[in-house]
Amino acid sequence: MTRTGWLAACATLALLGGCGGPKTDANGFTVDPDFEKHLQQQLLDAKAGDVITIPAGKYALSKSLSLTADGVTIKGAGMDKTILSFAKQTSGAEGMLVTGDDFTIEDLAFEDTKGDALKVNGVKNTVIRRVRAEWTGGGKTSNGAYGLYPVQVTNVLIEGAVVKGASDAGIYVGQSTNIVVRNNRAEGNVAGIEIENSSVADVYGNTATGNTGGILVFNMPNLPVPGSKTRVFKNKVSANNHANFGAAGSAVSSVPPGSGIIVNSNDDVEIFDNDVADNQTANVIISSYFSTGFDTKKGVSTAYDPFPQNVYVTGNRFKGGGTNPPPQFVPLKALGGGALPAVLWDGFVDPKVPDAGICVQNGDAKLLNADGPHKFAGARIDTSVNCAPKARLAEVKLPASMTKEK
Numbered sequence: 001m002t003r004t005g006w007l008a009a010c011a012t013l014a015l016l017g018g019c020g021g022p023k024t025d026a027n028g029f030t031v032d033p034d035f036e037k038h039l040q041q042q043l044l045d046a047k048a049g050d051v052i053t054i055p056a057g058k059y060a061l062s063k064s065l066s067l068t069a070d071g072v073t074i075k076g077a078g079m080d081k082t083i084l085s086f087a088k089q090t091s092g093a094e095g096m097l098v099t100g101d102d103f104t105i106e107d108l109a110f111e112d113t114k115g116d117a118l119k120v121n122g123v124k125n126t127v128i129r130r131v132r133a134e135w136t137g138g139g140k141t142s143n144g145a146y147g148l149y150p151v152q153v154t155n156v157l158i159e160g161a162v163v164k165g166a167s168d169a170g171i172y173v174g175q176s177t178n179i180v181v182r183n184n185r186a187e188g189n190v191a192g193i194e195i196e197n198s199s200v201a202d203v204y205g206n207t208a209t210g211n212t213g214g215i216l217v218f219n220m221p222n223l224p225v226p227g228s229k230t231r232v233f234k235n236k237v238s239a240n241n242h243a244n245f246g247a248a249g250s251a252v253s254s255v256p257p258g259s260g261i262i263v264n265s266n267d268d269v270e271i272f273d274n275d276v277a278d279n280q281t282a283n284v285i286i287s288s289y290f291s292t293g294f295d296t297k298k299g300v301s302t303a304y305d306p307f308p309q310n311v312y313v314t315g316n317r318f319k320g321g322g323t324n325p326p327p328q329f330v331p332l333k334a335l336g337g338g339a340l341p342a343v344l345w346d347g348f349v350d351p352k353v354p355d356a357g358i359c360v361q362n363g364d365a366k367l368l369n370a371d372g373p374h375k376f377a378g379a380r381i382d383t384s385v386n387c388a389p390k391a392r393l394a395e396v397k398l399p400a401s402m403t404k405e406k
Helices: 003-014 033-045 327-336
Strands: 051-053 057-060 063-067 073-075 082-085 091-098 103-111 116-121 124-134 146-151 154-159 162-164 169-174 177-182 185-187 191-196 199-204 207-209 213-218 228-233 236-238 259-264 267-272 275-277 282-287 309-314 317-319 343-345 358-361 367-369
Touching: 033 051, 033 063, 091 103, 103 116, 116 124, 124 146, 146 154, 146 162, 154 169, 162 169, 169 177, 169 185, 177 191, 185 191, 191 199, 191 207, 199 213, 207 213, 213 228, 213 236, 236 259, 259 267, 275 282, 327 367
Parallel strands: 051 073, 057 082, 063 091, 073 103, 082 103, 091 116, 103 124, 116 146, 124 154, 124 162, 146 169, 154 177, 162 185, 169 191, 177 199, 185 207, 191 213, 199 228, 207 236, 213 259, 228 267, 236 275, 259 282, 267 309, 275 317, 282 343, 309 358, 343 367
Antiparallel strands: none
């Protein structure tokens, strides 16, 4: 019997009491030490070209899974049919850690992992398709930080996924390049979708709702690479007003509830053709490192650029929002006629680059320059930002082998 067929055969035999005699616990999960052991063995023995099929079922696992081989595909029967539960996890930092190139995973779910649900680290060509990562008890600080977490990856595709309950970011792509995040749903996380210190990214067709912040494009200090060139378009970003349950001291713990799309210390970002509504602080926030609430006493690398530059907001459909910002912004509501305008900018500008290139050409949408450097003393509706970039960003192109389903 092939390695790829063992789990499916075992699932069939399990109905007859074979493969170690699995049992069903009070929550309806299959508890089968043999299943867990053989799944991990398949991952350890995997070779390029292997397809590991995990049959429909609700499986309780106690340890992290890991994969190091290149060229492996993992397939379930559907994100609501093949469920790997880590609620009883006793060891390991993630649900699954992958360090192999040319990796594809699709049609299954990770639930209630102790740490991150799925981490892919230091590879090239990663496809995450129709995967659900969820903490079923709702938003809690004790939940894992990240749902779907590619880091230091070249060529990333995340599509058709669902992420709920992450105490940091549901979908987080960090220190990576050439990225497409499309047609996913992020709900009830601190950050729904976050692109951090990553370059050349397209984020589109997603729904981000009920998070603390919907879609974040961040550059953090003291990391090996900066990020730039991200397009955020054709997304639905609404009612991201969840209380912030991020761990104290984490970057996202400073994200104010009611944040739609946030650009922080990042350059060359386009925000266009989105439906952005009812985010109670502001529908779009553009900020520098200096107004984030991060710990600035530790110092930052001299190479770090804390200022956002060349951010273009155009062609979005804004509705509501800005009605219940944090206390420090409440006095500024008067400038917007009782609510903060669609776009809020903290107003910090690099003295070496006086033209920050913050451009808003979005119908009657207004930008509020909060004048953060002077503690809001000169806060104003800024009419000087009716501008456009010299050139628009190009579409992200991934290898054809990643975008065509096997």
